Amino acid sequence: MWRYSDSCQGCSSALSAALAWRRDLKNQKLLGISRQPTMSTPIYTVTSILSKPYVMKKDGDGYKGFLVDVLDKVAELVGFKYNIRLSKDGQYGSYNNGQWSGMIGEVVRREASIGLGDVIITRERERVVDFSKPYLSQTLRLLVNKPRRYDPGLSFLLEPFSVELWLSILFALLLVAILFVLIGRFNPFEWRQVASDKDPRGARHSFGLRESFMFVLSTITLQGYRETPRSLAGRVLAVSWFIFIFFTVVAYIGAAVTFMSAGVRMQPLPFEGLEDIVDGGEIQIGMVRHGSAFQKFKTSKIDMYQRVADYVEMQNSFVNNTAEGIERVRRSHGNFVMIMESLTAEYHAERPPCSVMVYGKSYFSQALALFTNQGSGLKQKIDDALLKLREDGTIHMLQRKWWKAGFCGPAVYKKQPTTRAVQVSIRRLAAPFLLLLVGAILAVVVLLGEIVFRKHRQ
Structure with a gap:
């Protein structure tokens, strides 16, 4: 009985081993x-x-x-x-x-x-x-020299507005101040024309040259002034000036917030894509000599891609291998870009010296x-x-192991690699300037009307 049980146990072990071997x-x-x-x-x-x-x-x-x-x-x-x-x-x-x-x-x-x-x-x-x-699969992308970062420093307060807009605001300030002086001097209903017994606050010189400039400058900070115009012409001009200042201050605050959020920024690239480079003719486009990338552009039926291939041939900007092209991009100071495989470009963009980046849209899907x-x-x-x-998932884990370094921040940019803090131009504030001009013209018309009316009454 004991021997029978032992032999059966041995048969069971042998059977399990045979099944495991067969499954393997x-x-x-x-x-x-x-x-x-x-x-x-x-x-x-x-x-x-x-x-x-x-x-x-x-x-x-x-x-x-x-x-x-x-x-x-x-x-x-x-x-x-x-x-x-x-x-x-x-x-x-x-x-x-x-x-x-x-x-x-x-x-x-x-x-x-x-x-x-x-x-x-x-x-x-x-x-x-x-x-x-x-x-793996990849595309062709542009490898470019990473733009230099810069800090605007003390010029930060002036950057929200363009130079033309600052000059226009200064001209508007001078014009309004001079109009207040003229209204204060010639308008018969302004403070300086009021008898002293009817002017208990002593505002007879409220809108001379000094007082007019103080009024205009103080209202820029939305603080107001001790005396406001008394005549209708002065009030028309003051209202149009207040409206102009309100829109200007709001626009400045909004633009300043955008510039502040951008912080330390990158200088914009001188091109948006391959078409800009070919049209400009100043930046070289590199490709590996006899490489598949050049052949794809050369044999493409898309006119723009054929123009790129002809542009590379015309400038003879070929490189012998990818490593040579990457080195030329680093030393070019922005005058040389490289069309290359996206995976290789991303690998080098994420590693020191962090001087290059992948930019722009993708071209031609490729399989490795x-x-x-x-x-x-x-x-x-x-x-x-x-x-x-x-x-x-082994391929994915190996790809992360060899690609993701994370030393240099974002390696790929589809658009300009910066928070676009756009300066406010005079065109964007055209409406307030037009309103101020209309108000100034109307104030002059009312001034003439008040002078004629006063003489008529006399």
Whole structure:
């Protein structure tokens, strides 16, 4: 009895182990992985180029980066080992003089089995190599020199209004003060024309030259003045001046609040987009020579994109690689911009010396993928592994690991990278100025009417 129970227990353990082995084998087959002894694990040669943050040199031997981590996960799921070897010419791959260069060429000639890099899927490349499913997607964006930050300092109080508006306000102040002087001197119903026995407050000189300027200047601060005009002409002018001052002060306070909220600001860029750069002709646009970005602009059916490609050719502003283009943007002081892949641009914009940023709208959606020899059968296995890594969030976590530094603040700007504190121009205050002009004309007409009326009565 005891032996029967023991043998059954052993059968149960063996059965559980067999079921577990079968379940593991089934999962392996779903990923296209065959169960082989360690000695027969295939070792593939991987061609790559150095490109931050995809593939980078370690301090010692070996490589690190986003794609190295991805390839580690893929190799673990598929079941292979690999050796990374940098491409001989350091290029992604283009077709020239009847043959392919760069990584694409090495895979085509079967000098390597896998291509590892931020390589974009194109129709020409897809004819000669097998691309995997995309691991990331991106667009083309402008990398520009970050505008210099500046603090307005003591000029902060003058910035809310434009220079023309300040001069117009000063002219209006002088005009109104002189009109008050004229009304006070010639109007028979003003204070200085009133007999002393009928002027108990002693306001006979309320609107001389000094008093008129004091009245105008004090009302700017909404404080008023001890004496107000007595004549109808003076009151018409005072009312129109009060209305003008009210709207002007409100506009100034609103604009000052906007400038204050903007704080330390960036100088605006001299362009809004590629069209402004091409029309201006002063700023160079850089692209990688023989790169896919230039080919997309050159072969596009959109006239503006073709103009950009012609502009780059005319100025011969090509660069040999992305690193050279980024360095030129940093040293250009705003005279050179680079059209490049958005993911690479964002990576460099978030890291010291924090002198560049990604700006403007996106152009051309692109897919990044690994690639293998045509017909090798490795593509399907890598596709299954990448799909699993995307579904369980591994790709997303690795992307955050290598991209999000957060040292330099926002790296991407779709519009001008500043809180737009727009100065108030004279056009925006045209209505108060027009009302003041009408009030001044009406005050002069009333002044003449009061003079004629007084002489008629006499």
